[in-house]
Amino acid sequence: MQQLTGQDAMFLHTEMKGLPQHIGGIAIYNPATAKGGRVRFKDILAMLRSRLHLSPIFRRKLATVPLGLGQPYWVEDPNFELEYHVRHIALPAPGDWRQLCIQAARIHAIPLDREKPLWEIYIIEGLDNVEGLPAGCFAMLLKVHHCAMDGATGAHFITLMHDRSPEVEIPEQAPAPQPTPVSYPLMLARAYMDAWRVPFKAMGMLWDALPTYRRLRHGYAEHKFEHLGEIPRTRFQGRISPHRVVDARVFDFATIRAMKQAVPGATINDAMLNIVAGGLRRYLEPLDELPDHSLVTGCPIDVRSGGEGNAGNMVGFMALALCTDIANPRERLQAIHQKSSEAKAYAQALGPRLAVEITDLIPGNILALAIHTAALTGLTESSVFMNTVVTNVPGPPWAQYFCGAEMLSNFSLGPLLPNIGLFHVIYSTVQNKRGTITLSFTACRQMLPDPERYARCLQEAHDEIAEALLTNKAKAPRRNTRAHRPQANGSTP
The missing domain is CATH 3.30.559.10 (Chloramphenicol acetyltransferase-like domain)
Structure with missing residues (x-):
């Protein structure tokens, strides 16, 4: 076990x-x-x-x-x-x-x-x-x-x-594992021993709290990061329905790479966040729902060290402003790069493994009771900590075959969280600096009843950014096939 x-x-x-x-x-x-x-x-x-x-x-x-x-x-x-x-x-x-x-x-x-x-x-x-x-x-x-x-x-x-x-390939076989009763x-014995360890774990976290506080205070004083300020409430906040919609768009890696090179220091992730921000602006503005303050996204980060293998979850979290209050694509990318740098500095000062350590500290039955009570009482919807999630999943830098069949495209599906009804995944497949980046999303159907329009907004945001940041010579040719640039919507009944 x-x-x-x-x-x-x-x-x-x-x-x-x-x-x-x-x-x-x-x-x-x-x-x-x-x-x-x-x-x-x-x-x-x-x-x-x-x-x-x-x-x-x-x-x-x-x-x-x-x-x-x-x-x-x-x-x-x-x-x-x-x-x-x-x-x-x-x-x-x-x-x-x-x-x-x-x-x-x-x-x-x-x-x-x-x-x-x-x-x-x-x-x-x-x-x-x-x-x-x-x-x-x-x-x-x-x-x-x-x-x-x-x-x-x-x-x-x-x-x-x-x-x-x-x-x-047929891998070398191993004996089937024998089920253990x-x-x-x-x-129960292990639970008893774990309960005795909790106070010592808590003391360890308290011992680390003082240097964490000093790092945060120093960071704010040196303007390495700033408070996010007021986080607006959008249509993507509220009680999540049991129905989902999904869609995806595929972009040329060379174009995204050229976009990020237009702003010194910017990353591929910054360029993709700029597309998400532009897509959200285009989707919310005609509905008269674009907030004056910037929307905020949560970004999961892998906090594994070199020897911790590939099992289970080792995820930290950072929150950053998408700068959706900025219309100009170049200025927005510059601002996103700045906010991304601040978010990374804040996560480092706070301790990237803090989320892992806290969940190890709280007993499971208490955590489950707290989460379900908050959901039943509406407490999860009372405060807004972020508006959406954008996670980056790198694919392997080689071609993949499934039973001999070549993989043509791939996009990811994420989970929705309490009070967060829109989840994006960035999936890249790049070989020798050539390839594609897929931006997919999963959403609550009541909050996003027209996913095909949001997918179109993401595509239009990409095209607008390319037009603003790249010369005609630097632009990659647009892909015309739906397999490489999906366009239509999907939803649950």
Whole structure:
């Protein structure tokens, strides 16, 4: 048995009705590169079965401590059945990009079964009318609970299911793990010992509080960072419905790179945040809902050190202003770069691992009670800490093949959080400074009933920024195929 960390368990405690806490993504493949030019469902099952031993995520499920006195444990599922987790479906007519997004949104809105290992894969056929795709392409939709992995862990997990060439490799086999009987007395004994350790952990955090306070005071005095000020309330704040919408846009990496080079010191992430800010401006302004003060985004950051591996969650958080109160694209990018530098300095002064340490300190039953009480009483909606989330997930710098089929494109799906109904993911696939960056979003359908318009706003913001920052010579040619620049919307019913 392996116990979940406090941060892993936090995603279980945050999960409520209508607010599932899994992450995932959709990849689209061309089977023309596979043996015989096709991939059969039984080939996918055989490939996955040969790789189950490469990650414990595949076979393990949750076991809870009696009375919630400790964090849950991972245990091997004695009744594991691969075909329960891997499902085969097809899009309804007309089988276009809109139908793919609708199907993805519906599936993503459904919580995972906690009595099973917390992952699912859907093989989706019927994509023949998705603009720009060769005939016969299929998609894979992956769902994994956030308590099992974060974005960095997920990138590693996905590579386990792919090869670097059309040749399907058969990894060296290992004996199947033997399920260990769940020992509730052992769980309770460990919970008792952990309870004794809590005061010492708290004392350690208090001991670190004084130097943290000094770093923060020095940072404010030296103007290394400033207070965010008033954070406005937008349509993306409030009670989250159980229905989702998803969509994505794909941009040329060379164009994004040229954008960030237009402002000294700016990063690729700054350039993408500029697109998000521009898209939000374009979406909210016609509705007369653009606040005078800047919207604020939360940005998860990986806080692993070199030897901490690729398991579970090790996520810090920083909040930064998107500068949505600035219309000029160049001035907005300059301001975002400044705010990003300030946010990084603040996170460093506060301690990037603070979120991890706090969740390890709070007992799981108390944290769960606090989160659910806040949700039931409306306390989570009473204050605004951020308006949206933007996370950056780097893809591998090599081509990927799934059962011999070449991956053509990929976009990620994120979880919504209490009082935050819009989640963005930046996913990059770059080889030798050439490639694409996908900007996808998941949203509450009641808060964003027209995702196709928001996707169009993101595209228009990209085009406006390119026009403002780049010379004609520096601009990359626009992509015309929907497979490389998706345009339509998806929603749950």
